[in-house]
Amino acid sequence: MATSYDVIVIGVGTMGASACWHLSRQGYRVLGLDQFDVPHQLGSHHGHSRMIRLSYFEHPDYVPLLKRSYALWRKLEDTTGREILVTTGGLYLSPENGVIVPGCLKASETHGLDFELLQQAELSKRFPQFSIPDGYRGFYESLAGVLLVDPAMTAFLNLIRECGGRIHENEPVLSWHAGEEAVVVRTAEGEYSAARLIISGGAWSAQLLQGLGLGLRVTRQAMFWIRSLQASRLASDCSPAWFAETAPGKGVYGFPVLPGHEGIKVADHNPGPLTNLDKIDRTCREKDWEAFKPMLAPFLPGPLGQPFAMKTCLYTNSPDGHFILDQHPAFSSVCFGAGFSGHGFKFAPVIGEALAQLAITGKSSQPIEFLGLGRF
Numbered sequence: 001m002a003t004s005y006d007v008i009v010i011g012v013g014t015m016g017a018s019a020c021w022h023l024s025r026q027g028y029r030v031l032g033l034d035q036f037d038v039p040h041q042l043g044s045h046h047g048h049s050r051m052i053r054l055s056y057f058e059h060p061d062y063v064p065l066l067k068r069s070y071a072l073w074r075k076l077e078d079t080t081g082r083e084i085l086v087t088t089g090g091l092y093l094s095p096e097n098g099v100i101v102p103g104c105l106k107a108s109e110t111h112g113l114d115f116e117l118l119q120q121a122e123l124s125k126r127f128p129q130f131s132i133p134d135g136y137r138g139f140y141e142s143l144a145g146v147l148l149v150d151p152a153m154t155a156f157l158n159l160i161r162e163c164g165g166r167i168h169e170n171e172p173v174l175s176w177h178a179g180e181e182a183v184v185v186r187t188a189e190g191e192y193s194a195a196r197l198i199i200s201g202g203a204w205s206a207q208l209l210q211g212l213g214l215g216l217r218v219t220r221q222a223m224f225w226i227r228s229l230q231a232s233r234l235a236s237d238c239s240p241a242w243f244a245e246t247a248p249g250k251g252v253y254g255f256p257v258l259p260g261h262e263g264i265k266v267a268d269h270n271p272g273p274l275t276n277l278d279k280i281d282r283t284c285r286e287k288d289w290e291a292f293k294p295m296l297a298p299f300l301p302g303p304l305g306q307p308f309a310m311k312t313c314l315y316t317n318s319p320d321g322h323f324i325l326d327q328h329p330a331f332s333s334v335c336f337g338a339g340f341s342g343h344g345f346k347f348a349p350v351i352g353e354a355l356a357q358l359a360i361t362g363k364s365s366q367p368i369e370f371l372g373l374g375r376f
């Protein structure tokens with residue numbers, strides 16, 4: 001059997017890379033195993049950018065985690081000297097009976113966050129780059145922004161290696177077993193043992209956590225990059241990241257034009273078609289754009305034209321849309337993070353920290369109880 005480690009991490013994507021970073025910088029002997037080259041375009045961490053927001057409409061309990069995440073993203077930037085988080089402000093639009101603006105208000109009032117509530121006339125005046133449908137109101141927060149995915153992932157991976165952590169790419173985990181003495185992980189290359197195991201398999205989590213019945217549903221999500229006639233008004237130094245509600249808690253969103261990038265990214269946060277992991281359809285087609293365009297059109301003055309780039313990515317949806325972060329109920333040496341439901345990237349540094357703490361001490365200093373298995 002190969003060398004024994006303190007912790008093995010299965011899946012060195014968003015959450016696994018962050019967990020390896022936290023463990024390796026504290027001097028733990030860590031081995032991260034991924035089935036692909038990392039980072040890659042086959043899971044959930046590609047497509048240039050991710051939104052980060054603080055007034056979290058999904059649940060106020062995420063706000064303390066977000067505060068920690070903001071601090072850790074800045075720490076990552078300070079350590080690597082690279083920009084990762086571009087603050088642009090965030091604008092969220094809801095119809096009268098919507099849930100996003102009320103949810104943002106609840107999170108902000110619970111945690112004393114700054115915000116502005118804007119009615120349609122004021123929105124149209126202040127943000128002429130958007131169309132504001134009748135009956136919509138807006139919520140603006142200045143601290144929201146855009147995370148640059150590639151610099152973020154590169155920062156995690158470089159720091160892990162600098163701290164002596166090991167990452168094996170293109171080495172799929174075939175099975176794992178938790179015994180009384182150690183955890184043993186098997187790949188085609190051999191077996192590895194460790195005192196603790198973290199499972200962060202993204203879309204493949206159900207396979208790695210068989211028997212837990214997590215009820216995860218993997219969906220195919222399309223992303224588009226378009227050139228807009230409004231481009232000069234949509235630059236990141238003058239235009240916010242935005243999210244417009246089209247169904248309760250779901251909607252379309254977009255990012256400003258980022259420095260060094262072309263065009264604006266737009267996408268649908270409604271879960272896409274269910275995906276079979278044995279035959280993932282990763283090709284994004286014109287029909288995806290044609291299906292999406294009518295949802296986007298009410299919020300961006302046209303003409304929208306054709307996208308110059310399109311990609312697909314995977315959401316791993318939990319039954320209630322909230323993350324699942326806990327120790328394995330049968331094995332105290334195993335913990336996992338799964339079901340990040342299309343909104344996990346912004347939390348990567350704090351989820352990685354919580355996973356590392358769960359692995360080493362069995363509990364986290366972060367308030368993660370609401371994300372545990374006990375809620376089901």
Ligand SMILES: Cc1cc2nc3c(=O)[nH]c(=O)nc-3n(C[C@H](O)[C@H](O)[C@H](O)COP(=O)(O)OP(=O)(O)OC[C@H]3O[C@@H](n4cnc5c(N)ncnc54)[C@H](O)[C@@H]3O)c2cc1C
Pocket residue numbers: 010011012013014015016033034035036038043044045047049050051052171172173174200201202203204205208221222223267312313314315337338339340341342343344345346347
């Ligand atoms: C289109 C799109 C837009 C999004 N927008 C946002 C946003 O604006 N803001 C936000 O906060 N979040 C957003 N998200 C969500 C966020 O990106 C995900 O929640 C997050 O990346 C999930 O991280 P993960 O570690 O679970 O998955 P991944 O990053 O995919 O990592 C899982 C890793 O496990 C590996 N793995 C799986 N099985 C095995 C095995 N058997 N052996 C070895 N390795 C294995 C995989 O290869 C992969 O590298 C978006 C997601 C998508 C798809």
